Amino acid sequence: MSETSVKPGCPVAGERKVFMTGNEAVCWAALAAGAEIMYGYPITPQNEIMHYWTRNVPKFGRRFLQTEDELSAGFTTIGGVLAGRRAFTATAGPGNVLMQEPLSMAEAMRIPVVVVIQQRGGPSTATVIYSQQEVTLTCFGGNGEGLRIVYSTSSLQDLYDYTIKAFNTAWKYRFPTFVLGDGYQAKMRESLNIYDPAARGIDMVPTEPFVGKPGKIGEGREAAHLRNAYSVEEELEVAMARDTSEYERVTPEIIEYDSYNTEGADIVVIAHGIVFRSAAMAVRELAGQGKKVGYFRPITLRPFPREQLQQAVARAKMLLVAESAYGQLLKLVKENLYGGPCNLPIKTILRPGVGITPEEVTEACNALLDGKGA
Amino acid sequence: MAVEMELQPKMPKCWNLATKPHKFCPGCGHGLILKALGQAIDDLGIQDRVVFGCDIGCSLLAWDFFNMDTVQAHHGRATPVMVGLKRANPELIVIAYMGDGGGYAIGSQHLVNAANRNDKITMILANNTNYAMTGGQMAPTTMPGQKTETTPYGRDVKEDGYPMLGPEMVAAITHEGTYVARGTVSKLLTLKSYLKKALENQISGRGFSFVEVLSTCPTNWRTNAEQTWAFLEQTMQEFFPVGELKVPPEAAAPTAPPGAVEGEGE
Amino acid sequence: MSKPVKIALAGEGGQGVQSVAQILMDAAALEGKEALYIPNFGIEQRGGVSIAFVQIGDEKIGAPKFKIGDIVIALSDRAVRRTQMYVGPQTLFVYDSGIQGVEGDLPKNAKQVLAIPALEIATKKLKPRVFNILIMGAVIGATHVVTLDKAKESIEKRLGYKFEKNPELRELDFKALQEGINLVAGMGVS
Incomplete structure (x- = not known):
């Protein structure tokens, strides 16, 4: 190279x-x-x-x-x-x-x-x-x-x-x-x-070429034959089994999330990306007023922090999912609650294509706390 | 097997012996193109520096054909993968190998733009007038009147246009440093000399190189040996003239041995 | 927790609302405050009204855009109409008194609506090119989001290369800034 x-x-x-x-x-x-x-x-x-x-x-x-x-x-x-x-x-x-x-x-x-x-x-x-x-x-x-x-x-x-x-x-x-x-x-x-x-103190993981490595083929190195097509069904199954099990094995090392005040929270607000900022501001303000509200933010959407989400909402009475989409995070949340508290009522703020302000999240939480949003 | 080995004693050094005999259909032109290419690579002594990128289509079967670094891409996408490699490591010699569907239809934007950018890559395109791997549908290169699975009554030029003239297009849109030729599997020595020039053009850093090769597909053409050869030599060559379309002055020196005799199957 | 001051500046392309937003934001940074600025952009802006959303506060800002501004400034007739949606009961709405034919389009629900003769002052007393700096002065006069010193320092940072060639421009800009502050201060902003 x-x-x-x-x-x-x-x-x-x-x-x-x-x-x-x-x-x-x-x-x-x-x-x-x-x-x-x-x-x-x-x-x-x-x-x-x-x-x-x-x-x-x-x-x-x-x-x-x-x-x-x-x-x-x-x-x-x-x-x-x-x-x-x-x-x-x-x-x-x-x-x-x-x-x-x-x-x-x-x-x-x-x-x-x-x-x-x-x-x-x-x-x-x-x-x-x-x-x-x-x-x-x-x-x-x-x-x-x-x-x-x-x-x-x-x-x-x-x-x-x-x-x-x-x-x-x-x-x-x-x-x-x-x-x-x-x-x-x-x-x-x-x-x-x-x-x-x-x-x-962050070391950059070294890179290496997949092709064009130094040396002569047959003398110290083999030719690389990289493929994505398989002739036989079973070959694909073997390749997928290898990759999916590898993915599952490394998932615990990769997943990242953030949560706050979920321990005693009646409502856990779930948001990601920039909407999380509004969720976090609203939740911290409400928590500061003594209200039982917490948040959970998946940082890795894939792989998803499934167990951490389940733990965070274990004692909640209700979830509020806020996203600038019509249920894409919601789908991930629902899927990852299966096997945990998957019957929790989920309320939503779904606004595809537009931002969500902290005031809107606060308002939604207050309505739910007052029993109005149920 | 032993007989075949005797008939083809000069297997190029860069071929992967473990995967021979190859997987192409009997009478398919791919094996011939890859033989000429193998010989050109041997002559230039570049086996260790080549990355061979194969498209999807019958060309994907070449993924383990050579004892050289090889990358399978997607249908139409061998070109951008090789462009990306070359840009990231200009010392490599990259070859994008594809069929007429991959190069002229689904990947035509990559061909046009790699040519326009004068990317220092070598593209080799097998023209067998149909989509062969998928069962013989019309390609941009299908001949007027030619029957395929999607033109069962023959290609109607009023509906589907005329066969695409790829090298002519590439020659028209490119500038200095580009090498463009159309060879045929019926003249392997000439083809080899084109492929060699196309590789040398890349090695010398002059520019983009493109060789279309007229090839055969008796399986989908449903032709016997005689008809296959007639279609290649007459029907196709009437529409697709063989020869060099663009040769940088520095690359004009002949690489085929003088006085070499062209023969069937070489 | 103190809320950030939310500012929306809207005008036609070339009126310099985006530059004002950036200078304001830089001033806030010099002040050691947190700030967030986002323009409207792309097909949203092409051929339309240019809007700058600026928030300045003591802590990290939340959502980049807001529903209701604390101060909304409109510098053209189209901007007056376009910015209605950002006006609420807490909003100070400011527009240039030279804009014709918008009387019926002025917001009815604002805390206060203020017509300022910014363009007139810029043209007659100063130079038309410092109009946007005068507007920046008006924003500072109405909100006190940044100090005059830091505003000047920020102007110096961004336009210093121009001042080197033309030192008079510095004086002109600083005068425009002060005029803007005075203009609003004299109008009983509550």
Whole structure:
């Protein structure tokens, strides 16, 4: 494998507080993580990731290819990973739909691609602004079992942290890894700390090429024959059994969540992504008034923190699921409550394509506490 | 088996012996194309640096054909996978191998844009005038009047247009540094010289290289040996002229041995 | 827990509402406060009204957009109509008194509606180009979300490269800022 063109030293020295947009934060995180090449196709609201990246490419010895569509962006990213590079792409909405084809190949061949999704409204072209309607697509898109890892971020700090983490998760476990943001996080500007991973003691998982390794074939190395097609049904079953059991084995290491005040809570609010911020603010305010309200936030939507959710809601009388979609998180919650307290009443705030404010969550909780919302 | 070995004594060095005899149908042109390609790779001594990307379609059966690094892609997507690899590691020599459906229909945007970007990759496209793996449907290259499973009364050019002229299109949209040719499995030495030039063009970093190869599919054509050869040599070549369409000046030197005689099956 | 101040600035493309939002946000950062700014963008903005949503507070901000603003500023007739939806009983609604034909479109449910002659003052006393800085002064005068010092420092940070070539512009901008603050202060904002 040829030497990397990446210039030595981390583009982000030490650690510092900055105000920037989410797309800029993703770019700096990818630079700091040592990502070597980005492939991309324009789609709002992720464009500025490419804009910042291309401006920094010559400064830090990175590479970029603008492709003809998201199919190509996904497949070229796979090519970049096969070459042993930390390669990534970013997309949204209809681009995410096209991206599912290459991602299903990455899933089948255990190719550690990293994809940043900045969700926009759907279905179809819808809005270029914001939504949480790509949860099902990102977790389970493709003709397979959804053997991917999906981090749902709720702040620009998260975008920075989890973009770095995504490269390590992908290369450690060899499952395609997604950072699931949204148009609000992409375009808004707020404070965050950017840092050199090494300054926080984060080691970057080393990469290695799948093809084009050094040495002569037959003398010290075998030719790689990488496939995704099988002639016989049973061959596929064996391959899937291997991959699904591996996925299940590493799930406990991967899952992440956050919860608060669930111990004595009558109502547990469940939200992810940027809606979680509103949920958290509302719940903390209500808890501060002595009301029995807590929250649960899945950070990994896939794999889902099933046992942790079941524990968090074990003593609750009611759940409130809030999302900017018409039941995509709700579906995950219901599925993962099975075997636990799955008969709990679930109330919802489902607002596809628009944000949810803390006031709305507070109002809904108060109505439920007063018995009005039942 | 022993007899076949004697008939084909010069198996290219870069072939994977463990997977021979290969899995293509009797009379299929793929084996011939891959033989010419294998010889070109042997001549250039690049086996260890090549990554061979195969599309889905009959070309997927080539996934373990060579003793070289090989990646199966999706239908139409061998091109972007190889583009991505080459961009990430320009020292590799990448080959995207596909059929006419993969290259001219579902993957046509990748062909057009890789050509337009002058990506330093080599694309080899087998034109057998139909979708063979899926059972013989019309392809962009199906001949006027040719019967396929989706044109049971023959391709009607008023409804379905004329066969696609891929190399002509690629030659028309590309600039300096591009190599474009159309070969045929009936002239293997010439084909080998095209493939070699196409690889050299990549190795020298000049640019995009594209070789379409007229190939045979007796299984779906439902032809005997004589009819197969007639279809390839006459019907197809009348519409798809064989030859080099674009040769960078630096690549013009002949690579086929002078005075070599072209023969059936070489 | 103190609530953040919610500001919506709306105008036509070129009126500089997004720059004002960024300068305000930078001033808040210099102040050591938390802030969140998000523009409307893409097909939402192309050919439409440009809106900047800014929130400034002591703690991390929650949702990036809000339903009802504490102060909503509209700088064109279309902006007056478009921003109705962000006005509620706690809102101070400010618009430029030079905007024609919007009398019937002014919000009825605002806490207070204020017409300020910002464009007139900018044009007659200063220069039309500092109109947006005057508006920024009006926001600060009405909300006190940032101090005058930090506002100036933030302007310096963002426009310093222009001031180097043209030092008069600095004076002009700072004057516009003060004019904006005075304008609102003199109008009995409650």
